[in-house]
Structure formats: structure tokens, C-alpha cells
Amino acid sequence: MITFENIFETNRMITENKLDVRTITMGISLRDCAHPNIDKFCQNIYEKITRSAEFLVKTGEDIEAEYGIPIINKRVSVTPIAIAADACRTDSYVPVAEAMDRAAKEVGINFIGGFSALVEKGFTNGDRILIDSIPQALATTDLVCSSVNLGSTKAGINMDCVREMGEVIKRTAELTRDKEALGCAKLVVFCNAPGDNPFMAGAFHGVSEADKVVSVGVSGPGVVKHALEELKGADFTEIAETIKKTAFKITRVGQLVAREASRRLGVPFGIIDLSLAPTPAVGDSVARIIEEMGIESCGAPGTTAALALLNDAVKKGGLMASSHVGGLSGAFIPVSEDEGMIRAVEKGSLSLEKLEAMTCVCSVGLDMIAIEGDTSAATISGIIADEAAIGMINNKTTAVRVIPVPGKKVGDVVEFGGLLGYCPIMPVRNAYSSEAFIARGGRIPAPVRSLTN
Amino acid sequence: MKLVVTVVGKDRVGIIASVSQILSENNVNILSINQNIMDGFFNMVLIAESTEANVKLLDLQKALKAQGEAMNVDIKVQHEDIFQAMHTV
Numbered sequence: 001m002i003t004f005e006n007i008f009e010t011n012r013m014i015t016e017n018k019l020d021v022r023t024i025t026m027g028i029s030l031r032d033c034a035h036p037n038i039d040k041f042c043q044n045i046y047e048k049i050t051r052s053a054e055f056l057v058k059t060g061e062d063i064e065a066e067y068g069i070p071i072i073n074k075r076v077s078v079t080p081i082a083i084a085a086d087a088c089r090t091d092s093y094v095p096v097a098e099a100m101d102r103a104a105k106e107v108g109i110n111f112i113g114g115f116s117a118l119v120e121k122g123f124t125n126g127d128r129i130l131i132d133s134i135p136q137a138l139a140t141t142d143l144v145c146s147s148v149n150l151g152s153t154k155a156g157i158n159m160d161c162v163r164e165m166g167e168v169i170k171r172t173a174e175l176t177r178d179k180e181a182l183g184c185a186k187l188v189v190f191c192n193a194p195g196d197n198p199f200m201a202g203a204f205h206g207v208s209e210a211d212k213v214v215s216v217g218v219s220g221p222g223v224v225k226h227a228l229e230e231l232k233g234a235d236f237t238e239i240a241e242t243i244k245k246t247a248f249k250i251t252r253v254g255q256l257v258a259r260e261a262s263r264r265l266g267v268p269f270g271i272i273d274l275s276l277a278p279t280p281a282v283g284d285s286v287a288r289i290i291e292e293m294g295i296e297s298c299g300a301p302g303t304t305a306a307l308a309l310l311n312d313a314v315k316k317g318g319l320m321a322s323s324h325v326g327g328l329s330g331a332f333i334p335v336s337e338d339e340g341m342i343r344a345v346e347k348g349s350l351s352l353e354k355l356e357a358m359t360c361v362c363s364v365g366l367d368m369i370a371i372e373g374d375t376s377a378a379t380i381s382g383i384i385a386d387e388a389a390i391g392m393i394n395n396k397t398t399a400v401r402v403i404p405v406p407g408k409k410v411g412d413v414v415e416f417g418g419l420l421g422y423c424p425i426m427p428v429r430n431a432y433s434s435e436a437f438i439a440r441g442g443r444i445p446a447p448v449r450s451l452t453n
Numbered sequence: 454m455k456l457v458v459t460v461v462g463k464d465r466v467g468i469i470a471s472v473s474q475i476l477s478e479n480n481v482n483i484l485s486i487n488q489n490i491m492d493g494f495f496n497m498v499l500i501a502e503s504t505e506a507n508v509k510l511l512d513l514q515k516a517l518k519a520q521g522e523a524m525n526v527d528i529k530v531q532h533e534d535i536f537q538a539m540h541t542v
Contacts, residue, residue: 002533002536002537002540002541003540004487004496004498006536006539006540007457007459007498007536008459008496008498009540010535010536010539010540011459011529062511065510065511065514066510066511066531066532067531067532067534067535068529068530068531068532068535069535249539249540252538252539253535253538253539255538256534256535256538
């Protein structure tokens with residue numbers, strides 16, 4: 001029996017602590033859209049996306065109103081375009097991105113992900129065309145998100161792709177320089193990318209997924225912080241227990257929304273992604289949870305341990321609350337999208353290097369970090385290689401979404417708007433060159449721990 | 454389905470009367486009411502059965518929200534399942 005207190009607790013989480021469901025994402029397979037003629041292929045994918053997701057936004061809005069829980073984003077992820085479009089006789093997939101963008105606008109979603117390639121072991125012709133098309137595709141579309149998986153624990157790291165992605169990120173920044181290099185905010189480089197991640201910019205519909213699935217990403221850093229505010233001086237056992245209970249409650253709401261969305265859309269339920277996704281709004285920050293545990297400013301010694309505890313407790317609490325858990329499932333630390341992280345960067349307590357350490361214990365990686373526009377492609381590739389190595393060796397997903405903003409220097413601030421937030425330019429402290437290392441190319445062999453059979 | 458109506462705001466005469474009148478007009482049956490005043494603030498949880506209702510949930514939400522604004526209180530109407538999901542295993 002639910003009580004008076006239960007009801008007010010739920011509604012206080014929603015109104016005061018900014019509890020929301022971050023996204024309902026419909027994954028759509030485009031494997032049945034292949035055609036040698038690219039115009040025909042674009043028509044096929046436009047029709048399949050608009051037909052499949054016709055009622056996605058309306059359904060999301062109905063659930064939002066009936067249960068009184070905000071659902072911030074309604075999104076679509078599709079089969080990596082490098083796979084779906086591999087049969088097209090063409091040298092550019094930019095028209096495919098434009099067709100995705102038109103379809104996304106037609107159905108009214110916030111973003112569409114899947115302008116992607118999975119190249120951890122090597123490139124097909126389609127992979128190469130896709131990677132070459134990324135800068136132009138992101139410059140000419142509004143809602144398309146792109147990702148490239150260039151490493152995995154099973155396959156090692158494709159260092160040719162690491163080198164190329166440094167250059168692709170630079171070109172993307174240049175082509176979108178009039179919008180503070182916004183194109184780079186829609187481009188993620190992964191190691192061990194999951195095929196069922198509902199969060200952007202890295203969402204794509206994995207090749208082993210069903211024709212269509214609905215997955216949900218939960219949120220709720222504000223709720224966790226609020227719960228910890230009542231535990232001043234408590235030991236870590238109590239902190240972990242409280243986070244687990246809170247994560248359970250948050251995830252149960254996500255599970256309810258996912259079940260309802262699945263039923264109403266007639267599309268199978270995929271997974272719940274147990275991530276604490278922050279926003280730039282005050283009171284919705286992962287950094288502030290870490291500070292609530294007793295770290296004066298995020299990035300100070302102890303931050304990594306605090307984040308490890310948080311990340312683990314969220315998973316333990318969320319696991320029992322959902323029938324299928326997947327995606328990224330962990331605390332996100334996107335700098336520009338987290339009010340506390342932004343403050344910590346401004347104060348000088350949080351550096352790129354500390355963030356790299358933090359990525360060892362949480363999802364996902366160096367995320368939404370603005371750096372100087374004249375940072376070299378090789379340095380960006382070096383950052384990607386380091387992050388991919390952390391993912392490969394630790395058997396976890398890692399990612400890089402850095403934004404080298406043209407013309408900006410340390411001390412400047414860039415504004416991306418909306419949920420993407422704003423960020424002071426962060427220094428890449430060690431300015432020594434990675435050029436010769438990145439120029440080698442080839443593959444970093446799969447680690448010993450890949451041999452599990 | 455069961456609905457949970459919550460009302461929060463500064464206390465005044467007639468809050469329960471006006472909420473129950475709207476529910477009655479729409480053939481929504483009240484199952485329980487739990488209400489108290491804390492520091493001059495009115496808190497109420499009302500559980501209602503809407504199976505026989507002659508109104509859609511979204512329209513009922515709008516009507517009660519408008520009434521709440523007129524009385525300077527916040528009125529929410531939610532499907533009961535969100536509370537069941539969060540607080541029961």
C-alpha cells in the first residue's frame with residue numbers, strides 16, 4: 001500500500017530534485033533498406049524511420065502527462081550507416097545523413113544516432129566512406145549524431161582509425177566553427193561501444209538487436225544528492241546503501257515508462273540504461289554528489305574513489321529494479337553538461353588528466369570537453385588512444401567527445417546551448433608531441449584478457 | 454484505473470469542495486482522502502477510481518490544474534502506477 005509520504009516523496013523527487021526519464025530511444029534496424037542506388041537507399045531509410053517512429057513522440061508525451069514524470073528526450077537510433085549503406089555505389093554518405101535528419105524532423109524527435117562505423121579491427125569500403133563523410137554530414141544536419149567504435153577488448157585498437165579520427169574531429173570543428181564547433185558535440189569515438197545504448201551522441205542500433213526495440217535512459221543525480229544531504233558524517237557503508245535504494249526507486253520509474261512505451265508502441269522492450277545523466281541545471285549534477293560526500297571541489301584527491309562508489313552503488317540498486325539492464329549504465333561525467341563540473345573547471349580543481357582517471361571507474365569517458373582550437377590532430381588522437389586503452393584493458397566502454405573550438409584559448413568560455421550546456425576551454429596540460437606515436441598506425445593487439453575461452 | 458490527486462499550497466476555505474466537485478462532475482469516484490495542514494500549508498492526497506469517468510485523463514488534469522491556479526494551490530493528477538512502481542517491490 002502506498003502511503004501519503006511515498007506520494008509526496010515521489011513528487012518531491014520530480015519537482016525539487018529534477019527526477020526525470022532522460023530518454024526514450026527507439027532502435028530501428030536499417031539492414032533491410034540496402035540498395036545500390038543511394039537515392040533509393042535514402043528513400044528506404046526515410047520511410048522506415050518515419051513509419052516506425054511515427055507515434056514515438058506522441059506516446060512519450062502521453063506517458064509523461066499521465067504519470068507526471070518528465071521525459072526529456074525522444075530519440076531514434078539506427079543500424080550503423082557504414083553497414084546499412086555498404087551496398088550503395090557512392091563516395092559520400094552525406095545524403096544519407098540528410099535523409100536521417102529529414103526523417104528525424106518529420107517525426108519530431110530530438111536526435112537521431114547511428115551515423116556510425118564499427119572499425120575496431122579494420123575498415124570496409126563503407127566504413128571508410130562513412131568516416132570521410134562525418135565532418136560534412138555533421139555540418140549540414142541538425143539532429144544527426146555520429147559515432148565510431150575503434151577499439152574493443154576482443155579486437156584491440158585500430159590505430160589507423162585513431163589517427164584519422166583526430167583529423168576528422170578537427171575538420172568537423174572547422175566546418176562548424178560558426179556554431180562553436182557544435183558538430184564535435186555530436187561525434188563520439190568509442191572503445192567497447194554497446195549496441196543498445198539509448199544515450200546520444202553515441203547511440204546506434206546494434207547489429208544483433210531485433211528489428212525494432214524501445215530502450216530507456218534514466219537520470220536523477222539531483223535525487224541522489226538530496227538523499228546524501230541527510231547523511232552528514234555517515235560512513236561509506238551507509239552512503240552506498242542510500243545510493244542503492246535511491247537508484248532502485250529511480251530505475252523502477254524508468255522500467256515503468258519503458259514497459260508502457262513498449263506496450264503502446266507495439267515494439268519490444270530493449271533495456272534500461274542505469275546512468276546518472278546530469279544537466280547544466282543547478283541541482284542536477286554528478287559533481288555535486290561527489291562534493292556532498294566530502295570532496296571540497298570535484299577533482300580534488302578522493303574524487304575517483306567517490307565516483308567509483310557512486311557508480312557501483314547505482315548499478316547495484318538499479319539492477320533489481322529492471323528486467324533488462326544494458327547500454328552504458330554508469331554515472332556520466334560530461335563537463336559542459338554538469339553544473340558542478342563546470343564550476344570545478346572554472347576553479348581549477350578539475351583537469352583533463354583527472355577526468356581521464358575518473359573514466360577508469362565510471363561510464364563513459366572524456367565527454368563534452370572543450371579544448372583550444374589549435375590543439376593538433378595528433379594530440380587529439382593521443383587522447384583517444386589513451387582513453388581507448390583504458391576501455392580495452394578494463395573491459396569497459398570508454399569514449400572521447402572533445403571539442404577543439406576554433407579561435408578559442410584557455411580562459412574563453414563556449415556556449416553550446418540547451419542540454420549541451422557551456423564550458424570553459426580546458427588546457428591540455430602536457431603539450432609535448434604525440435605525432436610520431438600516432439603516425440605509426442596499425443593495430444594494438446587485443447590484450448591477454450580477451451582470451452577468455 | 455486509479456488516480457492520485459495531490460494538492461499542495463496555502464490553506465484556504467473550499468479546496469476539498471472544489472476538487473471533489475470537479476471529480477464528481479466527471480464521474481470519478483473518490484476512494485480515500487488524506488489531508489493535513491503543516492505550517493499553514495495544505496497537503497492532500499486523494500485516491501480516485503476513474504474507470505467510469507466521462508473524461509480523458511489529460512482533460513481532467515487540465516480542469517484541476519486550472520482550478521488549482523484559481524485557488525493558488527498546485528494540483529497534480531497522476532496514474533497510480535508511478536507510485537506503486539517506485540515504492541513497492
